[in-house]
Amino acid sequence: MSTQTHEDLYADGEDLGAPVFTSSGGDWDQIAADAATLGEERIVVNIRPQHPSTHGVLRLVLELDGETVREARTGIGYLHTGIEKNMEYRNWTQGTTFCTRMDYLTPIFNETAYCLAIEKLLGITDQIPQRASDIRVLMMELNRIGSHMICMGTGGMELGATTVMTIGFRERERVLRFFEAVTGLRMNHAYVRPGGVAQDVPSDALDRLEAELPDLRLGIRDLENLLLENPVFKGRTVDVGQLDLTGCMALGITGPILRSAGLPLDLRKLSPYCGYENYDFNVVTRESADAYGRACIRIEEMWESLKIVEQAMERLRASEGEPVMVADRKIAWPAQLSVGADGQGNSLDHIRNIMGESMEALIHHFKLVTEGFRVPPGQAYVAIESPKGELGVHAVSDGGTRPFRAHFRDPSFHNLQAASVLAEGGFVADVIVAVASIDPVMGGVDR
Amino acid sequence: MSDDAGPVHDADPVHDHHSTDDLPAERSADVARAEGDPVPVGHRKGMFGPSLGGDTSGYGGLERDILFPGASAPPYGGYFDDIADALSAATGTAYTEGVKVTIDRGEMTLHVDRDHLLTVVRALRDDPALRFELCAGSNGVHYPGQTGAELHCVYNFMSITHGGRRVRVEVSCSEEDPHIPSIVEVYPGNDWHEREAWDMFGIIFDGHPALTRILMPDDWPGHPQRKDYPLGGIPVEYKGATIPAPDTRRSYN
Numbered sequence: 077m078s079t080q081t082h083e084d085l086y087a088d089g090e091d092l093g094a095p096v097f098t099s100s101g102g103d104w105d106q107i108a109a110d111a112a113t114l115g116e117e118r119i120v121v122n123i124r125p126q127h128p129s130t131h132g133v134l135r136l137v138l139e140l141d142g143e144t145v146r147e148a149r150t151g152i153g154y155l156h157t158g159i160e161k162n163m164e165y166r167n168w169t170q171g172t173t174f175c176t177r178m179d180y181l182t183p184i185f186n187e188t189a190y191c192l193a194i195e196k197l198l199g200i201t202d203q204i205p206q207r208a209s210d211i212r213v214l215m216m217e218l219n220r221i222g223s224h225m226i227c228m229g230t231g232g233m234e235l236g237a238t239t240v241m242t243i244g245f246r247e248r249e250r251v252l253r254f255f256e257a258v259t260g261l262r263m264n265h266a267y268v269r270p271g272g273v274a275q276d277v278p279s280d281a282l283d284r285l286e287a288e289l290p291d292l293r294l295g296i297r298d299l300e301n302l303l304l305e306n307p308v309f310k311g312r313t314v315d316v317g318q319l320d321l322t323g324c325m326a327l328g329i330t331g332p333i334l335r336s337a338g339l340p341l342d343l344r345k346l347s348p349y350c351g352y353e354n355y356d357f358n359v360v361t362r363e364s365a366d367a368y369g370r371a372c373i374r375i376e377e378m379w380e381s382l383k384i385v386e387q388a389m390e391r392l393r394a395s396e397g398e399p400v401m402v403a404d405r406k407i408a409w410p411a412q413l414s415v416g417a418d419g420q421g422n423s424l425d426h427i428r429n430i431m432g433e434s435m436e437a438l439i440h441h442f443k444l445v446t447e448g449f450r451v452p453p454g455q456a457y458v459a460i461e462s463p464k465g466e467l468g469v470h471a472v473s474d475g476g477t478r479p480f481r482a483h484f485r486d487p488s489f490h491n492l493q494a495a496s497v498l499a500e501g502g503f504v505a506d507v508i509v510a511v512a513s514i515d516p517v518m519g520g521v522d523r
Numbered sequence: 524m525s526d527d528a529g530p531v532h533d534a535d536p537v538h539d540h541h542s543t544d545d546l547p548a549e550r551s552a553d554v555a556r557a558e559g560d561p562v563p564v565g566h567r568k569g570m571f572g573p574s575l576g577g578d579t580s581g582y583g584g585l586e587r588d589i590l591f592p593g594a595s596a597p598p599y600g601g602y603f604d605d606i607a608d609a610l611s612a613a614t615g616t617a618y619t620e621g622v623k624v625t626i627d628r629g630e631m632t633l634h635v636d637r638d639h640l641l642t643v644v645r646a647l648r649d650d651p652a653l654r655f656e657l658c659a660g661s662n663g664v665h666y667p668g669q670t671g672a673e674l675h676c677v678y679n680f681m682s683i684t685h686g687g688r689r690v691r692v693e694v695s696c697s698e699e700d701p702h703i704p705s706i707v708e709v710y711p712g713n714d715w716h717e718r719e720a721w722d723m724f725g726i727i728f729d730g731h732p733a734l735t736r737i738l739m740p741d742d743w744p745g746h747p748q749r750k751d752y753p754l755g756g757i758p759v760e761y762k763g764a765t766i767p768a769p770d771t772r773r774s775y776n
């Protein structure tokens with residue numbers, strides 16, 4: 077049942093001078109009837125962070141005039157976990173286990189951006205083995221598909237299209253199965269490490285991925301068929317959440333939102349990293365600058381990512397057996413993992429070596445794992461193209477074994493500023509579509 | 524304002540300009556931060572081993588400055604010279620008085636005096652030869668060892684017109700007078716980034732339309748990412764052993 081008071085629930089019961097309704101679900105008719113008796117034209121609706129269609133713990137405060145949104149405000153911070161502060165108390169390598177949890181749908185991107193920043197600080201960017209960069213590219217592009225799948229899936233669910241949601245999660249699971257085979261974990265991998273990647277791709281993983289790809293193609297095709305010419309989907313998304321190029325540039329928006337306004341800005345092309353200049357792919361743009369255009373871009377980007385995945389697999393097959401970690405043993409992580417009968421764990425060969433054969437190897441292992449490597453003082457900024465836009469890492473070192481400061485410029489955080497511009501002037505039902513088309517992930521927004 | 528700005532950006536006028544005839548060799552020996560010389564931002568004690576408990580390593584008495592790359596002299600190389608020349612032409616005295624250039628690790632940092640921040644930033648956006656359309660946000664860094672310039676705000680800009688050129692602008696202020704002009708009127712997208720820097724570091728951005736906390740609750744005391752703000756970790760007990768909180772574990776720094 078809804079309740080009606082005159083008290084400000086957020087300021088010690090202070091009298092607001094206006095009625096406040098608190099909904100507990102299933103009581104809309106009563107609230108609407110009560111509100112109608114007040115005869116007020118303008119209503120402020122507070123969609124609290126737990127509401128299922130606010131895309132995570134995002135708070136929306138909407139000032140409504142009938143069905144029209146006059147003002148929209150976003151409240152964030154409900155998922156703030158102080159990751160950046162925590163990283164200052166762990167060594168550089170341990171930071172990967174933290175930053176992978178920021179935007180939990182793009183863990184590989186967070187790790188790669190962070191590691192690229194460390195490598196720039198160390199001055200070893202050009203010493204990263206080619207195979208490690210190719211693995212990073214393969215993992216990032218698969219991750220891009222997974223992230224776009226969730227964006228389309230949850231976006232569809234918020235429109236009431238549950239099949240879109242199940243397809244999105246089902247297809248992402250194919251990506252996650254490969255991630256699990258490679259990193260041991262479905263999410264929160266900490267797989268990309270300063271100097272390379274934690275370990276090589278298992279021998280059978282590429283074959284398993286190749287066997288999975290036709291099904292993944294069918295899944296993307298399913299989404300395409302289900303959405304792009306669907307009159308209901310088009311009715312909900314075409315011309316909704318408009319933000320033209322001028323607006324995008326004024327707000328500094330990047331990613332699919334900017335590309336939906338027609339500007340082919342993609343850091344993989346503009347300032348390539350991890351060897352993206354060697355891959356053949358296109359930057360997808362649309363001119364419509366609306367939620368529909370963004371959906372089209374995301375689906376087409378999945379096809380482009382598949383093109384890159386195939387090229388990366390080819391390169392990885394050709395470079396079988398080459399190192400995946402920088403040659404400098406003062407930086408390269410000494411511990412080796414392997415898959416045993418009881419799952420993934422420390423490599424027995426490595427344990428045998430450090431415990432039974434070489435005292436120096438044990439000391440080296442101990443020093444590097446507990447103390448870590450030192451990074452020369454200075455700062456670096458590295459930006460990569462995450463599925464949501466420019467993901468930047470500003471890393472500062474004081475010459476110690478821990479980050480002095482590691483700041484993540486998360487694209488969701490920045491792009492979410494556009495939520496009020498996208499929503500204001502539209503209908504209240506379109507707010508959800510507009511926010512979903514930004515694809516904000518609160519783990520990345522709040523960090 | 525010069526009495527509270529930091530040693531990096533606002534040292535004595537001798538090394539505030541960058542003409543080529545102003546090389547380090549011509550400076551007197553007592554200039555601590557001449558061009559090209561590294562800038563101390565803090566102090567480190569010991570070499571390795573725990574910072575808590577007795578000094579068993581024998582290196583505990585070792586003391587060193589934390590040295591950041593110092594100002595560079597032109598030519599800077601690559602497109603950095605184009606940026607410096609265009610910015611100098613567009614801002615005139617603001618550039619000679621308030622901007623120091625550091626080239627490090629292939630990145631260009633403009634240390635800008637806060638008085639000249641808006642002039643510089645506006646030129647970065649509007650000058651046809653600069654055209655840094657995107658401000659990829661800003662973030663704070665706290666250097667408690669840099670007396671008089673403890674708080675820094677770092678902005679990263681990218682130019683789409685000029686093929687992905689990047690430049691970083693760094694501004695500093697002191698803890699006692701933590702004011703930096705807001706650049707939201709030039710780059711509206713920097714709104715939330717400045718709110719975050721206020722929330723986490725307590726930097727007050729003058730002219731910001733609504734400088735309120737963004738990640739922490741509105742009534743939160745303190746600014747959590749300052750170095751003197753504790754991590755607040757609690758020890759965890761596991762199988763009878765107590766694992767100390769990360770901020771009380773021994774530190775190799």
